[in-house]
Amino acid sequence: MSRLRRKTPADELRPRRGPDSPIVELHDVTKVYPGGHVALERVSMAISRGEFVFLVGPTGCGKSTLIKLLIRDLDPTEGAVMIAGRDVAKLPDKKIPHLRRNIGTVFQDFKLLANRTVYDNVAYALQVIGASRAEIREKVPETLRLVGLQSKVHSYPDQLSGGEQQRVSIARAFVNHPPLLLADEPSGNLDPVTSIGIMQLLYRINRTGTTVLVVTHDREMVDKMRRRVIELYEGRVVRDEVGGGYTEESTTEFGMRMRAEMGVGVEGHTNGGVDDF
Amino acid sequence: MGRIGFFIKEGFRALRRNAAPSVAATVTTAITILVLGVLLPVFFFTQRTSEGVREQLAVKVFLYDDATKQEIGALRQRIRGLEHVRSVAFVSKAEALEILKDRLKDPGVLRELNTNPLPASFTVKPDDAANLTAVRRELTPPGPDGRPKPISGIVQNVVDAQETANPIEEVTSKLKIVLILLTVLLVIASVLLIGNTIRLSIYARRREVEVMRLVGATRWFVRWPFMIEGVLVGIMGGAVAILLLWLGKLIVVDPLADSFTLIKAQTDTDLAFPVLVAVLAASSTLVSAIGSGFTLRRFLRV
Numbered sequence: 382m383s384r385l386r387r388k389t390p391a392d393e394l395r396p397r398r399g400p401d402s403p404i405v406e407l408h409d410v411t412k413v414y415p416g417g418h419v420a421l422e423r424v425s426m427a428i429s430r431g432e433f434v435f436l437v438g439p440t441g442c443g444k445s446t447l448i449k450l451l452i453r454d455l456d457p458t459e460g461a462v463m464i465a466g467r468d469v470a471k472l473p474d475k476k477i478p479h480l481r482r483n484i485g486t487v488f489q490d491f492k493l494l495a496n497r498t499v500y501d502n503v504a505y506a507l508q509v510i511g512a513s514r515a516e517i518r519e520k521v522p523e524t525l526r527l528v529g530l531q532s533k534v535h536s537y538p539d540q541l542s543g544g545e546q547q548r549v550s551i552a553r554a555f556v557n558h559p560p561l562l563l564a565d566e567p568s569g570n571l572d573p574v575t576s577i578g579i580m581q582l583l584y585r586i587n588r589t590g591t592t593v594l595v596v597t598h599d600r601e602m603v604d605k606m607r608r609r610v611i612e613l614y615e616g617r618v619v620r621d622e623v624g625g626g627y628t629e630e631s632t633t634e635f636g637m638r639m640r641a642e643m644g645v646g647v648e649g650h651t652n653g654g655v656d657d658f
Numbered sequence: 659m660g661r662i663g664f665f666i667k668e669g670f671r672a673l674r675r676n677a678a679p680s681v682a683a684t685v686t687t688a689i690t691i692l693v694l695g696v697l698l699p700v701f702f703f704t705q706r707t708s709e710g711v712r713e714q715l716a717v718k719v720f721l722y723d724d725a726t727k728q729e730i731g732a733l734r735q736r737i738r739g740l741e742h743v744r745s746v747a748f749v750s751k752a753e754a755l756e757i758l759k760d761r762l763k764d765p766g767v768l769r770e771l772n773t774n775p776l777p778a779s780f781t782v783k784p785d786d787a788a789n790l791t792a793v794r795r796e797l798t799p800p801g802p803d804g805r806p807k808p809i810s811g812i813v814q815n816v817v818d819a820q821e822t823a824n825p826i827e828e829v830t831s832k833l834k835i836v837l838i839l840l841t842v843l844l845v846i847a848s849v850l851l852i853g854n855t856i857r858l859s860i861y862a863r864r865r866e867v868e869v870m871r872l873v874g875a876t877r878w879f880v881r882w883p884f885m886i887e888g889v890l891v892g893i894m895g896g897a898v899a900i901l902l903l904w905l906g907k908l909i910v911v912d913p914l915a916d917s918f919t920l921i922k923a924q925t926d927t928d929l930a931f932p933v934l935v936a937v938l939a940a941s942s943t944l945v946s947a948i949g950s951g952f953t954l955r956r957f958l959r960v
Contacts, residue, residue: 452872475876475877478874478875478876478877478879479874480874481871481872481873481874482873482874483874486872492865492868492869492872494865494866494869495865496675505869505873506869506873508664509870509873509874509875509879510873510874510875511661511879553869553873554873557873
């Protein structure tokens with residue numbers, strides 16, 4: 382166990398086919414569940430490094446299946462799922478943990494460990510991949526500062542609000558600085574104001590160079606974000622368009638615009654101690 | 659180092675949160691190890707007793723009084739050359755009388771005898787008790803008429819203790835089978851109960867396992883804490899059993915050993931207590947490792 386060499390994220394997801402190859406590629410991916418339900422049908426897409434992409438669609442359209450395919454929780458029935466130019470299905474089982482170390486995942490239900498503090502929840506992600514104590518001591522507070530929870534370090538998840546819990550889960554997903562972050566309905570359980578805060582946080586993470594893929598069923602919000610949107614409907618891609626011209630706005634500008642568009646006042650903000658990137 | 663510390667800490671954490679099934683498994687393991695701790699010395703003792711009986715098993719070859727030294731020497735060589743013969747000892751007429759004198763409470767009886775009526779004999783020991791019959795058959799191969807006939811003219815009679823050996827062999831081998839069966843059943847019960855404990859622990863910590871998978875823990879990284887939890891259960895059960903055995907030795911066996919040579923002989927020579935403790939500790943660890951490993955393989959999909 383201890384001989385296991387730790388690879389840096391850059392090491393693992395180094396592109397095989399040149400620096401401009403997409404970080405996520407799907408080629409005619411079809412997923413049929415046992416029993417015959419077709420979750421995805423000939424889905425193709427490509428997401429470049431550093432993009433901020435929304436994946437939308439009604440419940441049951443195959444969004445969660447897609448996430449599971451990306452982290453190889455499931456294998457596609459047909460087609461190829463490529464992460465950083467590598468066919469995920471061809472990874473040997475032993476390599477799956479390494480794939481997952483390079484993809485941060487955030488879920489609607491947070492998946493926090495109730496019997497551990499905020500700090501321990503975030504540190505857990507590093508302990509699991511064998512990080513040194515020094516590394517944990519350096520990275521955990523830094524990441525908790527990034528998500529604005531430096532004052533809640535010793536709280537337990539049930540002492541936090543939904544938005545704060547989601548921040549912890551984002552911190553856990555990001556503490557290892559993965560090149561790709563997947564967020565499955567990150568604001569599904571949260572009120573609009575808190576949702577904007579979470580989106581703002583994800584945007585901030587995106588501005589550090591991490592590719593972010595946000596899955597949501599909230600089409601209205603997505604339209605206002607003006608980012609690239611891929612829409613799934615009954616397992617097929619029905620829309621893939623790049624929203625115009627906002628890729629260079631700062632996190633603060635982003636937050637302000639979002640609040641304005643959603644009709645929410647600044648007083649409702651939930652970002653503790655946010656420094657802009 | 660930090661990693662091993664992490665696993666052990668996680669193992670203990672799981673043990674605390676999973677207390678009820680852990681206690682059940684610990685108690686079962688303790689009982690198993692306790693029974694094993696009693697059975698092992700008993701097993702060794704019966705083994706040694708039956709070996710002692712085997713040791714005494716021999717074929718007696720009685721000779722005619724008119725056998726010459728050369729004839730006797732030749733027969734000794736011949737018997738030595740037979741298969742399955744471990745040793746051949748010659749007992750002369752005079753020696754036979756001495757032995758008889760020793761056994762008699764009143765050697766005066768023999769003074770009434772003018773001559774020595776006892777024959778000289780060979781004591782032939784087989785290499786294994788099971789080969790006693792074979793050796794006897796070699797000494798008295800079937801003659802032309804099909805009836806057993808001694809291999810030499812100077813042989814008066816051939817006698818073996820087969821009749822006494824058989825029941826002893828039977829009893830010890832049956833006792834062994836019963837003891838082994840009992841131990842096997844108890845070991846299976848312990849393995850299953852430890853497995854069950856680990857299964858419940860996996861269920862109780864399925865969220866943790868899920869999170870571990872998501873952040874990219876390797877298969878064995880997920881497994882180790884469960885493995886350690888199971889082995890801790892085994893070690894605790896083993897420790898309880900060893901403590902009870904030690905108390906039993908101190909309170910029951912040791913005082914008795916002073917008054918009963920049988921117990922003393924057995925506790926002293928066969929299986930020293932530290933060796934027994936080591937064997938029991940090792941088997942409790944092994945049993946729990948097997949129990950948890952088996953369950954992890956079946957129920958922990960990583």
